[in-house]
Amino acid sequence: GAGVSQSPSNKVTEKGKDVELRCDPISGHTALYWYRQSLGQGLEFLIYFQGNSAPDKSGLPSDRFSAERTGGSVSTLTIQRTQQEDSAVYLCASSLLGTSGRGPTFFGPGTRLTVL
Amino acid sequence: GIQVEQSPPDLILQEGANSTLRCNFSDSVNNLQWFHQNPWGQLINLFYIPSGTKQNGRLSATTVATERYSLLYISSSQTTDSGVYFCAVPTNFGNEKLTFGTGTRLTIIP
Numbered sequence: 001g002a003g004v005s006q007s008p009s010n011k012v013t014e015k016g017k018d019v020e021l022r023c024d025p026i027s028g029h030t031a032l033y034w035y036r037q038s039l040g041q042g043l044e045f046l047i048y049f050q051g052n053s054a055p056d057k058s059g060l061p062s063d064r065f066s067a068e069r070t071g072g073s074v075s076t077l078t079i080q081r082t083q084q085e086d087s088a089v090y091l092c093a094s095s096l097l098g099t100s101g102r103g104p105t106f107f108g109p110g111t112r113l114t115v116l
Numbered sequence: 117g118i119q120v121e122q123s124p125p126d127l128i129l130q131e132g133a134n135s136t137l138r139c140n141f142s143d144s145v146n147n148l149q150w151f152h153q154n155p156w157g158q159l160i161n162l163f164y165i166p167s168g169t170k171q172n173g174r175l176s177a178t179t180v181a182t183e184r185y186s187l188l189y190i191s192s193s194q195t196t197d198s199g200v201y202f203c204a205v206p207t208n209f210g211n212e213k214l215t216f217g218t219g220t221r222l223t224i225i226p
Contacts, residue, residue: 033212033213033214042217043204043214043216048213050212059213089157103164104149104161104164105204105214107151107158107159107160109158110157
């Protein structure tokens with residue numbers, strides 16, 4: 001597609017429920033990233049994919065968080081047993097090959113998650 | 117890990133004014149990016165600028181990697197320039213994780 005797309009744009013859930021967030025990167029981009037941004041805060045790295053592999057999962061806050069990528073394209077971030085502190089905007093980004101000296105990073109519009 | 121600081125933290129300007137935003141980083145980097153987060157939260161890539169100077173319309177950026185800083189210039193500001201400007205660098209050389217700066221919140225008054 002023309003840009004990175006994410007769905008849903010907004011998600012309200014009850015504490016303890018599971019949620020799935022979806023990201024469609026720019027076509028042909030092999031690198032995909034998930035970040036999150038809490039209200040008024042900076043961006044926090046969660047996970048990086050190169051193709052379908054995740055060489056860097058160091059930012060996932062707990063084992064309640066997981067992510068997968070299939071076909072080198074769409075990625076899903078799953079949060080199990082959501083907690084109120086999970087409330088944030090979850091941002092997906094992609095780049096052609098990776099950020100390490102090889103090209104710009106493009107962000108999607110984000111999914112605003114609210115855990116009641 | 118690398119530290120990235122931006123200045124000023126807040127900037128309020130009249131429409132038509134020019135501004136310079138600064139990004140300092142604590143270690144060597146092989147690339148740097150500038151982003152604009154608009155009031156609706158969308159992050160827009162402005163520049164991918166490992167070194168040297170680039171221009172895009174009213175915006176230009178300069179990175180002096182040897183001195184560990186980058187500057188973003190905005191000329192003839194418009195209200196649509198309002199938002200938060202972030203610079204971002206790889207956390208470690210060759211690492212894919214980006215470390216974002218503290219941000220500059222720019223408000224353009226009509």
